[in-house]
Amino acid sequence: MTTAELIGQDPGWLITVKAFMVFGLCVILTLIAIWAERRIVARMQMRLGPNRTGKFGLLQSLADGVKLAFKEDLIPKAADKIIFVLAPLISVTVCFLAFAVIPISGPVSLFGRQTAMQLTDLPVAVLYILAVTSIGVYGIVLAGWSSGSVYPLLGGLRSSAQVISYEISLGLSLVAVFIYAGSMSTSEIVAAQDRFWFALVLFPSFVIFVISMVGETNRAPFDLAEAEGELVGGFHTEYSSLKFALFFLAEYVNIISVSALATTLFLGGYRAVPGLGFTEAWLGGWFTVFWFLGKVSLFFFFFIWLRGTLPRLRYDQFMKLGWKVLIPSSLAWILVVATLRVLTAEGASQFIIGGFTLGVVLLVLAASTLYERSKVKRQAFLHNIGEMPEPSFPLPVMPTARKNERLVIESHE
Amino acid sequence: MNPYVPIIAVGAIGFGFGLISLAAGALTGPKRYNRAKLEAYECGIEPSPQAQGGGRFPIKYFLTAMLFIIFDIEIVFLYPWAVTFDQLGVFGLIEMALFILTVFVAYVYVWRRGGLEWD
Numbered sequence: 214m215t216t217a218e219l220i221g222q223d224p225g226w227l228i229t230v231k232a233f234m235v236f237g238l239c240v241i242l243t244l245i246a247i248w249a250e251r252r253i254v255a256r257m258q259m260r261l262g263p264n265r266t267g268k269f270g271l272l273q274s275l276a277d278g279v280k281l282a283f284k285e286d287l288i289p290k291a292a293d294k295i296i297f298v299l300a301p302l303i304s305v306t307v308c309f310l311a312f313a314v315i316p317i318s319g320p321v322s323l324f325g326r327q328t329a330m331q332l333t334d335l336p337v338a339v340l341y342i343l344a345v346t347s348i349g350v351y352g353i354v355l356a357g358w359s360s361g362s363v364y365p366l367l368g369g370l371r372s373s374a375q376v377i378s379y380e381i382s383l384g385l386s387l388v389a390v391f392i393y394a395g396s397m398s399t400s401e402i403v404a405a406q407d408r409f410w411f412a413l414v415l416f417p418s419f420v421i422f423v424i425s426m427v428g429e430t431n432r433a434p435f436d437l438a439e440a441e442g443e444l445v446g447g448f449h450t451e452y453s454s455l456k457f458a459l460f461f462l463a464e465y466v467n468i469i470s471v472s473a474l475a476t477t478l479f480l481g482g483y484r485a486v487p488g489l490g491f492t493e494a495w496l497g498g499w500f501t502v503f504w505f506l507g508k509v510s511l512f513f514f515f516f517i518w519l520r521g522t523l524p525r526l527r528y529d530q531f532m533k534l535g536w537k538v539l540i541p542s543s544l545a546w547i548l549v550v551a552t553l554r555v556l557t558a559e560g561a562s563q564f565i566i567g568g569f570t571l572g573v574v575l576l577v578l579a580a581s582t583l584y585e586r587s588k589v590k591r592q593a594f595l596h597n598i599g600e601m602p603e604p605s606f607p608l609p610v611m612p613t614a615r616k617n618e619r620l621v622i623e624s625h626e
Numbered sequence: 627m628n629p630y631v632p633i634i635a636v637g638a639i640g641f642g643f644g645l646i647s648l649a650a651g652a653l654t655g656p657k658r659y660n661r662a663k664l665e666a667y668e669c670g671i672e673p674s675p676q677a678q679g680g681g682r683f684p685i686k687y688f689l690t691a692m693l694f695i696i697f698d699i700e701i702v703f704l705y706p707w708a709v710t711f712d713q714l715g716v717f718g719l720i721e722m723a724l725f726i727l728t729v730f731v732a733y734v735y736v737w738r739r740g741g742l743e744w745d
Contacts, residue, residue, distance in 0.1 A: 221627065228627070232635040236643070286655045290664040291673070302644040309640040313633045332632040340705060362666035362673065370687045377694040384701040391708035450667055455651030459644055529744035532690075536742045540697065541733070544726055547704070551711065555719045558712065 216400035217334040219320060219327065227323065231332055235312050242509075243465040247274040250517050257521035278458055286454040291361030300359060301456045304352030304463040310345040311470040314338040316400050318483050319501040330502065331400060338399040339391075342474060343384060346429070349467065350376050356460070357448035368439065368447030371528070372431055378532060379428035379435075382539035386421040389550045390478050403482035410487070412479040417546045419479045421539055423515075426471040428535060431464070432516055434523035435531055472512035473505075480508045549573050689741060700729050 223231070248263070248271055255262025263270035288297055318330035335341055350373045357369015391397055393415065394405040402411075412419040428435045439447035449460045476482055483501040526534070556566050666673040707714065707722050714721075736742060 217629075221629065223627065223632075225627070228632050228635055232632060232639055235636055236639045282650060282654050284655055285657065285663075286651045287663060289666055291666050298648065302641065302648065305644040305647075306637055306640040309636050310633060313636050332636060333629045335629055360666070363668065366683060370683055374687050374690045378690060381694065381697040381701065384698070385704070388701075388704050388708045391705060392711045395709060395712055397705065397709055445667065445669070454655050455647045458651075459647055532742070532744050536693075537737070541730075544730065548723055548726060551719050551722065554711065555716055559716065 216316065216320075216329050216331065216404075217336075217398065219329055220331060220334050223326075223328055227326060227328060228332070230324070231328070231330070232313075234330070235317075235332055236309055238317070239309055239312055239466050239469065240462070242469050243462055244274040244278075245271075246465055246469065246513055247277075249513070250520075253514070253517045254521050257518075281458045282455055284454045286456065287451075289361060289451050292451065293359040293361065296355050296359035297451075298456075300352050300356035301452065301459040301463075303355065304349060305459045307345055307348045307352065308463040308466040308470070311342045312466075312473065314341060314399050315470070315473045315477055316403055316482050317473075317502060317505050318499060321498050321501075329400075334398055334400050337397050339387060339397045339402075339474075339478070342470075343380070346467070346470075347377075347380065349463070352460075352463065353448050356452070360448075360451035362451055364445045365448050365450045368444045368450065371437055371444070372448055375431060375435065375437065375531070376429055378535040379425040379539075382421055382535060382543055383425040383429055385540065385543035385547065386418045386425065387478065388547050389415045389418040392547075392550060392554060399477050399482075402478055403484060406481040406487075407484065408487055410479060410481045415479075415550065418543070418550075421543050421546070422475060422479065425535075425539060426475060427516065427519060428531070430468050430471055430516075432468065433520035434525050436525060437528050437531055468513065468516060469509065472509045472516075475512055476505065476508040482508075686744065693736065693741065696729070696732065700726075 251273065252262040252264075252270065263273040266272040266276045288294060313332040314335055316329065316331040316334075320327060320329050322328075323330075353376070354369045354373045357365045357367075357372070360366070390402060390411055393411060394402040396402060396405070431437075431439070444450075449457055452460060481487065483505040485501075485504055552569065553566065556569060703725065704722070707718060711718060
């Protein structure tokens with residue numbers, strides 16, 4: 214029986230119980246995630262981090278939540294009152310939806326019924342996740358717009374431009390997965406990875422996905438929307454009390470959802486590491502939840518690690534990476550994967566496949582060499598400008614070098 | 627049961643949680659009126675006057691949204707092709723390569739015209 218059929222048999226009460234379980238899992242994971250992030254970042258910066266509330270400071274996030282509830286709930290004078298209240302509601306409603314199609318465990322028995330810890334199994338599950346995460350942008354942009362203030366407006370626009378730019382490369386990186394799995398359903402994608410994880414077979418897709426998921430969730434080093442030195446707090450500058458807490462919750466649930474999506478699509482979901490001899494019969498059932506949560510925490514640790522290591526990018530560098538590097542490279546990768554797949558399916562000889570792979574590798578090398586050379590040339594050109602006596606003031610070397618060249622050429626004429 | 631019913635269930639739980647939080651925040655918090663507190667936050671200085679309808683912002687953001695639509699539609703065409711890839715075979719591959727190349731021409735055009743530059 215497939216997972217879809219198994220889940221399709223659930224009676225109404227079981228669906229309700231599972232929905233509450235998924236919701237509870239998201240909230241508890243968020244509380245733990247915030248605590249873990251603060252502790253781990255503190256360790257990376259040679260601090261202790263919160264360690265007073267509860268054992269190891271475990272209750273810190275809960276204490277912060279309670280504190281926020283007793284803060285004044287402000288609505289600024291210039292704000293659009295209805296939308297200002299509606300925006301956090303949109304964010305928090307939508308952030309849980311993505312988890313509905315994530316397979317958290319294999320077949321298990323819950324209250325004496327056979328089911329799987331996955332709320333529903335759609336044939337278009339991944340498309341659905343992309344759609345739902347896009348609705349989250351409405352919460353951000355409406356919050357920024359309705360605040361009636363300059364910082365939130367710019368922060369909200371930045372966030373939404375960032376999310377939609379990286380959504381393209383995120384979407385493109387999934388195409389290779391669909392080609393290999395032959396399906397968009399999350400449970401079938403997990404089932405297709407019983408021998409090899411897609412993270413190994415489709416490594417470039419995995420890298421592109423991981424980069425764009427960091428950009429998509431507005432996290433460091435891509436957290437330009439809340440660049441404190443430029444925009445105060447970003448789109449939620451004017452929010453206080455529990456409205457702010459809702460945005461915070463939504464942000465962390467989104468991070469956990471994309472981690473869960475990455476686990477499902479690239480690391481074999483709830484399944485054990487292939488080749489270690491863990492079978493469904495031996496370590497199946499509820500034990501699969503631990504595999505799932507372990508892999509999700511691995512991704513979450515990666516998020517924290519990035520935050521503790523990398524400085525924030527500048528906005529133009531960030532957009533350049535998204536539009537000029539990730540999109541063309543993922544398009545090229547899709548064509549390469551598709552060609553390889555067709556060649557193997559058509560039974561082409563090893564010779565042709567090897568030749569094709571070699572050709573692609575050579576092309577990539579040639580392109581990168583050409584790029585490096587043009588960069589060196591431009592640098593040398595700019596260097597010469599600095600030595601010329603004509604402009605009496607030092608010309609700043611700007612990142613948009615081409616513009617400088619043009620300026621200088623015009624001034625020479 | 628319809629597979630979309632559980633989605634409504636989890637959405638309703640999230641919505642209810644949000645509503646309860648909003649109501650709780652309005653009830654539990656203190657209310658101390660202060661004129662300066664209700665002004666827009668601009669690091670303590672007098673807020674700059676806002677234009678009607680939310681204020682002005684750079685046209686770049688609008689352009690980014692338009693470009694996003696182009697590529698998003700490309701993705702929408704790629705997904706069904708990827709799912710049925712094995713049935714389509716060589717024909718599908720060539721068709722899709724032509725399609726990607728066509729969109730790529732537009733992409734190069736936008737790049738050369740400076741549509742992807744931020745300054």
